[in-house]
Amino acid sequence: MNDAALDDVPYEAIPLPDRRRFSDAEMAERAAAFFAEMKTRHTIRDFEPTPVPRKVIEDCLLAAGRAPSGANRQPWHFVAVGDPAIKKRIREAAEAEEQAFYSGKAGDDWLAALAPLGTDEEKPFLETAPWLIVIFAERYGVTDDRKIVKNYYINESVGIATGMLITALHQAGLATLTHTPNPMRFLNEICGRPENEKPYMILVAGHAAEGATVPKHAKTKKPLEEIATFR
Numbered sequence: 019m020n021d022a023a024l025d026d027v028p029y030e031a032i033p034l035p036d037r038r039r040f041s042d043a044e045m046a047e048r049a050a051a052f053f054a055e056m057k058t059r060h061t062i063r064d065f066e067p068t069p070v071p072r073k074v075i076e077d078c079l080l081a082a083g084r085a086p087s088g089a090n091r092q093p094w095h096f097v098a099v100g101d102p103a104i105k106k107r108i109r110e111a112a113e114a115e116e117q118a119f120y121s122g123k124a125g126d127d128w129l130a131a132l133a134p135l136g137t138d139e140e141k142p143f144l145e146t147a148p149w150l151i152v153i154f155a156e157r158y159g160v161t162d163d164r165k166i167v168k169n170y171y172i173n174e175s176v177g178i179a180t181g182m183l184i185t186a187l188h189q190a191g192l193a194t195l196t197h198t199p200n201p202m203r204f205l206n207e208i209c210g211r212p213e214n215e216k217p218y219m220i221l222v223a224g225h226a227a228e229g230a231t232v233p234k235h236a237k238t239k240k241p242l243e244e245i246a247t248f249r
């Protein structure tokens with residue numbers, strides 16, 4: 019990593035490279051079409067084992083990397099795991115944590131909140147799905163000469179990039195599952211990531227299995243009046 023230069027990059031403006039200016043009618047059509055597309059995104063837990071080309075994942079990661087971030091520090095790292103042996107290790111470690119979580123550690127309220135989603139400690143998708151994208155948040159940067167560089171709005175930045183990654187994968191035709199084993203420090207060792215990076219979540223990606231289901235509850239989405247106010 020070479021964050022050393024970041025401290026003394028001068029401000030310089032360049033012309034907006036890709037300015038777009040749609041008419042109101044074009045915008046309305048695009049916004050409605052995108053909403054229709056996003057309505058077909060469902061978090062799933064049953065994946066087809068069919069491989070998905072690495073290039074598809076690479077392009078989706080590049081799209082995620084276009085997310086805005088605090089001071090443009092881009093405080094994220096994605097480990098795309100396709101190796102069955104590594105997926106198996108991740109599954110075993112995650113299931114060990116989830117076992118404890120579901121047998122009481124989570125607490126009654128949390129388990130009650132999860133009941134309508136039908137989740138449990140079995141995580142076969144961690145081996146079945148062709149790709150596990152392990153997302154790390156860079157808590158601080160380290161320069162080549164071992165100096166520490168501060169990052170800003172880390173959770174916000176990584177959250178936005180993750181949302182863009184989910185959207186990119188969906189747009190490519192892939193289904194995803196946001197999986198958050200709790201705790202997930204074990205991911206640093208398995209993925210070979212340094213101490214300054216904190217596991218953020220595992221994004222499981224692949225084709226939905228034939229006969230895949232979704233919890234009915236997950237399809238109850240709040241109406242516009244509840245999620246937005248116009249003033």
Ligand code: IYR
Nearest residue numbers: 116132137138197198199200
């Ligand atoms: N990490 C657990 C529990 C879990 C928590 C939430 I909040 C969810 O929306 C779903 C699951 C698991 O993955 O099963």
